[in-house]
Amino acid sequence: MSTEARAVHFPAADWEGGTHPYRVGHRKLGMWLFIVSDSLTFSALLIGYAYLRASNVWPTPFPFYPSIVFASVMTFCLLSSSLTMVFGVSASSRGDKAAARKWILATMVFGAAFIVLHLIEWNHLMHDGLGPFRLPEHWVQVFTTTDGQLPSPLFGATFFTITGLHMFHVATGLIYLGVIAARVKKLNHEDVEISGLYWHFVDLVWMFVFPLIYIMSVDIGGHLTK
Amino acid sequence: MSTHEHVEEHFAGTNKLFISVWIWLVVLTAIEVFLAYKPMSIFLMLTILLGLSIIKAALIVAYFMHLRFERLSLVLTIVPMLVVCICLLFAFFPDSFRSLGLRYQFKESPPPPPVEQEH
Numbered sequence: 001m002s003t004e005a006r007a008v009h010f011p012a013a014d015w016e017g018g019t020h021p022y023r024v025g026h027r028k029l030g031m032w033l034f035i036v037s038d039s040l041t042f043s044a045l046l047i048g049y050a051y052l053r054a055s056n057v058w059p060t061p062f063p064f065y066p067s068i069v070f071a072s073v074m075t076f077c078l079l080s081s082s083l084t085m086v087f088g089v090s091a092s093s094r095g096d097k098a099a100a101r102k103w104i105l106a107t108m109v110f111g112a113a114f115i116v117l118h119l120i121e122w123n124h125l126m127h128d129g130l131g132p133f134r135l136p137e138h139w140v141q142v143f144t145t146t147d148g149q150l151p152s153p154l155f156g157a158t159f160f161t162i163t164g165l166h167m168f169h170v171a172t173g174l175i176y177l178g179v180i181a182a183r184v185k186k187l188n189h190e191d192v193e194i195s196g197l198y199w200h201f202v203d204l205v206w207m208f209v210f211p212l213i214y215i216m217s218v219d220i221g222g223h224l225t226k
Numbered sequence: 227m228s229t230h231e232h233v234e235e236h237f238a239g240t241n242k243l244f245i246s247v248w249i250w251l252v253v254l255t256a257i258e259v260f261l262a263y264k265p266m267s268i269f270l271m272l273t274i275l276l277g278l279s280i281i282k283a284a285l286i287v288a289y290f291m292h293l294r295f296e297r298l299s300l301v302l303t304i305v306p307m308l309v310v311c312i313c314l315l316f317a318f319f320p321d322s323f324r325s326l327g328l329r330y331q332f333k334e335s336p337p338p339p340p341v342e343q344e345h
Contacts, residue, residue, distance in 0.1 A: 005238050021299065022296070022297055022299055022300040022303070023296070023297045023300070024296065024297075024300060029229055029300075032300070032304055036304055036307075036308050039312075040308070040311055040312070043311075043312045043315060044315060045310075046313045047263065047316070047318065050319070050322075051318050051319065051321075051322040052322075053325070054319065054322040054323055054326060055321075055322040055324075055326045056326070064263075068259065068262065072255070072259050075255050076252065076255070079248060079251050079252055079255070080248070080287065082290050083244060083245065083248040083290075083292075084246070086239075086244045086289075086290050087241060087244070087318065089237060090237055090239070090244075092237075093237030129263040140339055140340065141339050144339040147331065148339075149329060150339065150340075155311045189237075193292075196290075196291075197291055197292075200286055200287075200291045201291070203286060203290075204286045204287065204326065206293075207279050207282045207283050207286065208279050208283070209259050210255075210258070211275040211276070211278070211279050212275070212276075212279075215258055215259065215261070215262040215275055216268075216271065216275065218262040218263065220262075220263060220265060
């Protein structure tokens with residue numbers, strides 16, 4: 001009794017053991033720490049991309065259709081999946097496990113739609129001739145500068161690495177959510193909330209990948225379609 | 227509800243709040259796509275896009291990831307060190323701009339672009 005009273009009056013007592021100093025369980029704290037480390041992974045990749053882009057002649061090849069339309073619809077899918085996930089976590093906190101399962105399944109549908117659209121978009125680009133270290137021939141002709149400097153073939157490397165790692169996270173998230181949805185009745189609320197944290201993080205990363213990779217590489221003048 | 231022990235299980239925030247956050251996120255995304263087709267300098271575009279992305283990230287972290295309703299000590303443990311570590315990576319950029327300046331400048335007419343790309 002007396003220790004509880006101390007915990008209320010003296011926050012320093014939080015750190016003496018026997019309490020949760022952050023008022024979250026150790027698993028949730030672990031997921032937060034994982035998210036921090038994974039954010040640094042993606043930050044490093046995006047800054048590596050920015051480094052290469054600033055030190056090279058960089059092609060800006062994405063047409064409105066298919067690339068930007070697909071990427072925008074994919075963004076919409078991920079944002080909507082975050083909304084359904086937060087509804088699922090909210091239902092779980094009320095103890096409504098059946099509703100939580102339905103919302104998590106809806107989240108998985110949006111996530112799967114994201115992956116399918118992304119693979120179609122990749123397929124468009126690979127069909128054009130884009131590879132990890134190779135630009136399509138007509139891109140090279142269009143984006144060579146007037147003083148003869150060639151566009152960097154590393155465009156494909158950065159594009160496929162960053163979007164590929166993100167897609168891997170989405171695919172992992174689908175498996176994770178599948179397990180949570182299947183076992184939701186046996187799990188407690190915190191487990192569902194932790195899976196929600198992971199899924200929102202995947203959405204969060206895309207909020208940086210989409211503008212930096214897609215919007216910054218729009219073919220504004222329509223050079224490739226002329 | 228009887229399982230309440232040390233860890234609070236209450237999940238704050240109403241569905242109305244989450245829907246309004248989602249609408250904001252969609253609107254900000256639409257603004258980004260619209261801006262993509264406005265001619266402007268790349269630095270201005272980058273600044274605006276990154277600003278919008280940070281706002282979107284903050285909305286997701288604060289409401290969807292629920293950080294706004296967590297203890298301040300958790301926020302202070304997670305966020306500042308992440309921001310500092312990411313900013314430390316900016317140390318590479320001066321080198322990046324330097325290597326762009328090191329490119330060979332053609333004095334005469336440049337060679338034609340290659341017709342065939344090597345594999």
